[in-house]
Amino acid sequence: MSTFLFALYILVWPAASAAVLALIVYAVLRDYRAAKREGRELV
Amino acid sequence: MHEPGLYQFSTVTVLALLAAFYGGTFLITLLIGKSREDADAYMVSNHGVGFGISAASMTATWIWAASFYAAATSGYTYGLSGPLHYGLWGALMILFIYPFGIRIRRLAPKAHTLAEVIHARHGTSSQLILAFSNVAGSVISLMVNFTAAGALVAVLSPLSFQAGVIIAGLGVLSYTIWSGFRASILTDMAQLVAMMAVAVIIIPTVLYAMGGPEALLANMDRLSDEQASLFSREAILHQGAPYFVAVLAYAIGNQTISQRLFAVRQDMIKPTFITATIGYGAIVIGLGMIGLMAALMGVEPLGGDANNLIPQVISTYLSPLMIALFFILVIGSLSSTADSDLTALSAIMMTDVYGKNLAKDTPCPRKMLFIGRLTMIVATAAGIVMASFALDILVMLVFVGGLWGAIVFPVIASMYWKRVDNRAFTCAVLAGLALFTVARFEWLDMSGATAVLFEAMAAIGGGVVLGLMSFGFFGRRLGLLAGVAAGLALADYGAGFLRDYPVLLASLVAYGASTVVCVALSLVSREEFDFRLIGQRVGSFDEAGEDDAACVGNAAPVKS
Numbered sequence: 166m167s168t169f170l171f172a173l174y175i176l177v178w179p180a181a182s183a184a185v186l187a188l189i190v191y192a193v194l195r196d197y198r199a200a201k202r203e204g205r206e207l208v
Numbered sequence: 209m210h211e212p213g214l215y216q217f218s219t220v221t222v223l224a225l226l227a228a229f230y231g232g233t234f235l236i237t238l239l240i241g242k243s244r245e246d247a248d249a250y251m252v253s254n255h256g257v258g259f260g261i262s263a264a265s266m267t268a269t270w271i272w273a274a275s276f277y278a279a280a281t282s283g284y285t286y287g288l289s290g291p292l293h294y295g296l297w298g299a300l301m302i303l304f305i306y307p308f309g310i311r312i313r314r315l316a317p318k319a320h321t322l323a324e325v326i327h328a329r330h331g332t333s334s335q336l337i338l339a340f341s342n343v344a345g346s347v348i349s350l351m352v353n354f355t356a357a358g359a360l361v362a363v364l365s366p367l368s369f370q371a372g373v374i375i376a377g378l379g380v381l382s383y384t385i386w387s388g389f390r391a392s393i394l395t396d397m398a399q400l401v402a403m404m405a406v407a408v409i410i411i412p413t414v415l416y417a418m419g420g421p422e423a424l425l426a427n428m429d430r431l432s433d434e435q436a437s438l439f440s441r442e443a444i445l446h447q448g449a450p451y452f453v454a455v456l457a458y459a460i461g462n463q464t465i466s467q468r469l470f471a472v473r474q475d476m477i478k479p480t481f482i483t484a485t486i487g488y489g490a491i492v493i494g495l496g497m498i499g500l501m502a503a504l505m506g507v508e509p510l511g512g513d514a515n516n517l518i519p520q521v522i523s524t525y526l527s528p529l530m531i532a533l534f535f536i537l538v539i540g541s542l543s544s545t546a547d548s549d550l551t552a553l554s555a556i557m558m559t560d561v562y563g564k565n566l567a568k569d570t571p572c573p574r575k576m577l578f579i580g581r582l583t584m585i586v587a588t589a590a591g592i593v594m595a596s597f598a599l600d601i602l603v604m605l606v607f608v609g610g611l612w613g614a615i616v617f618p619v620i621a622s623m624y625w626k627r628v629d630n631r632a633f634t635c636a637v638l639a640g641l642a643l644f645t646v647a648r649f650e651w652l653d654m655s656g657a658t659a660v661l662f663e664a665m666a667a668i669g670g671g672v673v674l675g676l677m678s679f680g681f682f683g684r685r686l687g688l689l690a691g692v693a694a695g696l697a698l699a700d701y702g703a704g705f706l707r708d709y710p711v712l713l714a715s716l717v718a719y720g721a722s723t724v725v726c727v728a729l730s731l732v733s734r735e736e737f738d739f740r741l742i743g744q745r746v747g748s749f750d751e752a753g754e755d756d757a758a759c760v761g762n763a764a765p766v767k768s
Binding site: 168175178182183189194206 | 425
């Protein structure tokens with residue numbers, strides 16, 4: 166296995182975590198703004 | 209319990225970390241506006257929780273402390289493919305259940321628990337079987353999570369195991385008890401953000417602290433041929449296959465999943481479950497890589513205990529600040545699962561025990577809330593006691609695993625096939641559980657005709673697992689085709705072989721036997737169930753009891 170592939174195999178998971186984290190944070194902020202605009206609670 | 213070689217926080221530092229975590233979490237719950245909760249919100253919020261919070265909560269709930277330790281152990285034991293064989297199947301549990309989740313939610317949009325839906329479909333005995341399996345699962349989960357807190361505190365500080373258990377138990381209870389499910393999902397979001405951020409930092413930091421990919425690759429000769437293969441047969445047979453068999457059972461048997469299913473906005477079920485699948489897989493497989501890296505560096509687990517691997521690697525290669533972040537990561541993961549278990553248990557006691565049985569569908573919402581909070585206190589106390597005394601729960605764990613396997617087909621079939629009745633459901637689960645027990649504890653000599661019979665039943669079970677998964681995504685025809693093909697393949701491959709693997713055999717037999725009995729009794733049944741009745745029978749408790757008439761004993765039933 167090449168060094169690049171091995172590094173990729175290990176680092177792809179934190180990269181995917183970071184992407185999901187960004188998506189979730191964005192979605193929560195959007196939900197928060199929508200809830201505020203409509204005068205209801207987030208949960 | 210301090211292991212030499214592990215970093216030690218001072219008592220003050222570890223107490224400060226715990227106070228910051230649980231204090232911060234408690235402060236987050238103060239953002240929840242209403243000071244007076246209602247019963248429905250206490251269990252499922254408003255059935256309209258947005259995608260972000262739902263996906264975060266689903267991911268955080270599914271990740272518990274054991275996820276990291278077991279994934280790392282798998283990486284250490286089975287090498288390259290080990291983390292995949294733990295994290296991938298665990299992630300797919302969330303994915304494979306969502307098609308059924310969409311169907312269940314469509315049938316009962318206002319439900320609180322899956323057992324409540326089964327009550328509306330079949331009646332009390334089926335409901336209580338499911339409720340019992342959910343309660344047993346959540347109590348075990350609570351105990352395991354509190355145990356993990358105790359062990360972490362004990363290895364990384366001078367505090368005792370019991371102190372860690374009690375602090376975690378009281379900490380989780382403190383922020384969950386007042387607002388229930390709403391507090392759970394709101395704090396899950398914050399806990400997940402912390403967990404993911406820490407995981408994103410820790411994994412590459414460990415990689416480069418060990419010398420980087422080149423240094424690790426130079427040690428590949430430390431791995432056996434099996435460990436160095438991405439397609440290791442050992443990893444598949446010992447880790448992947450048993451876990452794969454449990455994929456549907458874990459998700460069906462877990463009220464924490466169905467509670468979120470009933471809380472999320474109906475049109476957001478699919479993106480929520482897919483995001484949680486990716487999020488769970490990424491974090492758990494990523495942290496499992498620490499086990500693989502440890503194997504490559506020749507790390508020997510302290511005291512021979514593989515659960516020490518991650519703390520040991522973190523202690524050896526990272527700074528005290530990173531160790532503190534790791535500490536928060538583990539406490540966050542176990543707390544998010546424990547608070548979900550508390551809210552799951554309270555929902556079951558409120559809905560399935562009190563609402564549907566004791567109050568006979570005329571519940572008082574205020575009493576329900578009281579019961580929910582009391583349940584949390586009792587469950588926390590039970591979890592603390594069980595964890596503190598390190599009770600041996602192996603038999604219970606095995607039994608619950610069998611029960612979960614036996615309920616999968618009857619539950620799913622009940623949502624699609626109008627001929628399944630209460631007798632078919634109950635007999636199927638009991639038969640599946642009985643044969644599971646015989647196979648798992650080897651009560652019969654597994655040879656000759658007995659072994660052939662059990663292997664045939666297991667082949668049917670394998671077909672059921674694959675058939676149901678295909679059915680969920682591709683419909684009845686392809687589901688049936690995949691199920692028959694998988695069953696025949698397993699009958700051929702497993703003959704004379706499965707009898708030597710009692711754990712796998714018993715799990716498959718639970719699926720197979722319950723399916724055979726459920727199908728047979730349904731075929732002779734005259735039931736023609738109208739699925740619209742479920743939605744009519746499952747409704748809001750607060751709307752039914754809003755005039756408080758139920759609280760003085762003269763209310764109308766919740767719905768029809």
